Amino acid sequence: MKTPNLFSFYQKVEEQKNMNKQMNVTNQTIKTIELFAGVGGFRIGLEKVKRNNSEFKVVWSNQWEPSTKTQHASDIYCARFGFENHCNEDIATVDVSDIPDHDLLVGGFPCQDYSVASTLKNSHGLVGKKGVLWWEIYRIIRDKKGNAPKYLLLENVDRLLKSPASQRGRDFAIILSSLNELGYAVEWRVINASDYGMPQRRRRIFIFATKQNTKSYNILKENNSLEILNHTGIFAKTFPINEIVENDLIINKLSNDLVDITNNFNKETPKKNAFLDTGYMINGIYYTVKCNANYNGKTSVLRDFLEDEKNIPKEFYIDSEELKKWEYQKGAKSIERINKITGHKYLYTEGSMGFPDCLEKPSRTIITGEGGASPSRFKHVVKVNGKYRRLTPLELERLNMFPDNHTVGVSDSKRAFLMGNALVVGIVEKLGHTLLSEIN
Ligand SMILES: C[S@@+](CC[C@H](N)C(=O)[O-])C[C@H]1O[C@@H](n2cnc3c(N)ncnc32)[C@H](O)[C@@H]1O
Known part of the structure; x- marks a missing residue:
């Protein structure tokens, strides 16, 4: 196949960026960092969203592929978006002080074993396994302290809700509990892109975390669970579902001790799912329910x-x-x-x-x-x-x-690999619209 030159693409991007700089007119910029950026699926989705002169702007990105010397994804990322503010290093080696302050952190991180063990050497009294990338997200928001992002938007395989098989949901419980400890409320939804008219049957979990005192946090604090899950939560607003009823709702309290979750979460009923398709967590209490898409719009094949x-x-x-x-x-x-x-x-x-x-x-x-x-x-x-x-x-x-x-x-096969790792951009774009309307 005839392939256009990578350099000429890069030149075009630079020209466009200079034009944008000259016409800089935005009122509000949502400073965004993109972690595990791959070839930039989150960025493409978010940068399509403009509302009342407000927009998302990626102020820093990180992508490093551990299994190969050549950094294909990072190279493509730079060719499309420029080298400025892009970091092609193992995120575990990046100093948090080198990451600019931001409002929104986005990323598709791998599904791994998130269990923790207590250790006296660690000042926080516990440690996640090395190389487990969830702890890198955690480290950034923890060490940013008062400047931690107001919002996180994360993507993962839907299996995350069920792993590990011996203690279903333990890993997700660890994520929820650690975000709770850092002052966030969390919403999640398993979304199959094709259920909302998009071209691929791809089921992924999207996780939205929002810090205390934001409008989206207050919605979770002030509304009742059925209102949130049916109407007022970010996922309910963006991706409507068939009305859920109180009887189907599971409500549980999470331990705030991550070692306790590691050792004991769902030990009694390991085959039973603790977390269902959608839900939210605030103040350590989570509400979860099965759901079905309610969509009558255009479809694609x-x-x-x-x-x-x-x-x-x-x-x-x-x-x-x-x-x-x-x-x-x-x-x-x-x-x-x-x-x-x-x-x-x-x-x-x-x-x-x-x-x-x-x-x-x-x-x-x-x-x-x-x-x-x-x-x-x-x-x-x-x-x-x-x-x-x-x-x-x-x-x-x-x-x-x-x-x-x-x-x-x-x-060609690397291009296919990069698309296998990526996400359906339309989902991020729709969530971006809702988020921007909530922020403004
Ligand atoms: C699921 S993919 C995300 C793809 C991205 N959302 C996209 O649209 O292309 C996860 C990415 O994390 C990257 N990654 C894995 N380990 C990493 C590490 N230690 N530091 C930084 N990036 C890493 C992988 O190379 C991969 O591109």
């Missing part, structure tokens, strides 16, 4: 995001020989496997999945392994004009609602 066939490079097409391998991967199977540790033989089975992918539905979730020609169960395959083919990086960008060619400059 995979077909709407496909490129013109005449622009599809030939390597994306699948010939009849290869097609058999794809059909095998996508089909039902039962394979004998041996457990490497115990030597125990077992039957691994999986059902068949729709093949090729349906063009009249939103796409399935894009995963990091989406790129490359090797047949796989999880990659998308579409059939257009009688021919089977994989999706191009441009199409993957569209399914995440990124601008076309945002990731140009690295290999």
Whole structure:
């Protein structure tokens, strides 16, 4: 595929930024930092939002990929947004005093084990495991003290609500309790982007934390739980749900001792979910309930995001020989496997999945392994004009609602990887609108 030069993109961004500087007219700027920035999904969503001359401005960003020497995501980020105020270092090594004060902290952090152990060496009496990135977010807001951001907007896989399997919800309870300790109230919602008309079936948890004395904090303090979850909370306002009723609500108190949560949370009923699709926490009490989207707007389907066939490079097409391998991967199977540790033989089975992918539905979730020609169960395959083919990086960008060619400059499979890691921008944009209207 012909790829535009990364440098010329960068030049255009700089020109645009200079023009913006000359016409600087905003009344209120929500100073934002983007952590675990990847290729900037949060930034793209937030920067689309303008209201009464107010806007979000990313004043600092951080992105560092631990597994590779070449920093593809960070390189793309700089090419699109400029090098200024971008940091390509392990966040764990960044001094909090080097991070500018900000109003909003955003980021999609990995789902890891958030348990803590007490230690006498640590002045706070407890320590999270090294390399666990939640504790880096915690460290920034804790050490910013009086200048800690008023708001956090975070994204994670929905599994976060259920992990670890042996103590469902313990990790999320640790996040809630540590934010409570730092003076925040928290709302959360598992959102499937396609439930609100967006092009991809991608279920992710979004977490919004708001500091004492903000308008959004007071809404949680002053309204009753049904009002908050049905109408007045940030998620209820942005992503309407079918009315929930009191009987379905679970209300519980969280321990404020993180070691106690680590050791005891949900020990009695480890298979029972402590946290459901949506909820909020204030003053250490959490309210949670299952919910269903209530959306009657425009919908979109995979077909709407496909490129013109005449622009599809030939390597994306699948010939009849290869097609058999794809059909095998996508089909039902039962394979004998041996457990490497115990030597125990077992039957691994999986059902068949729709093949090729349906063009009249939103796409399935894009995963990091989406790129490359090797047949796989999880990659998308579409059939257009009688021919089977994989999706191009441009199409993957569209399914995440990124601008076309945002990731140009690295290999096609790296571009697919970056989109597998990213998020559906439209969700952030909608949340940004609500947040800005609440701040103003
Ligand atoms: C789930 S992705 C977020 C993607 C982003 N929201 C986007 O739109 O592209 C998490 C990112 O965190 C980065 N990361 C992992 N460990 C890191 C660390 N120690 N310091 C900084 N960034 C890290 C990864 O390279 C990855 O790009």
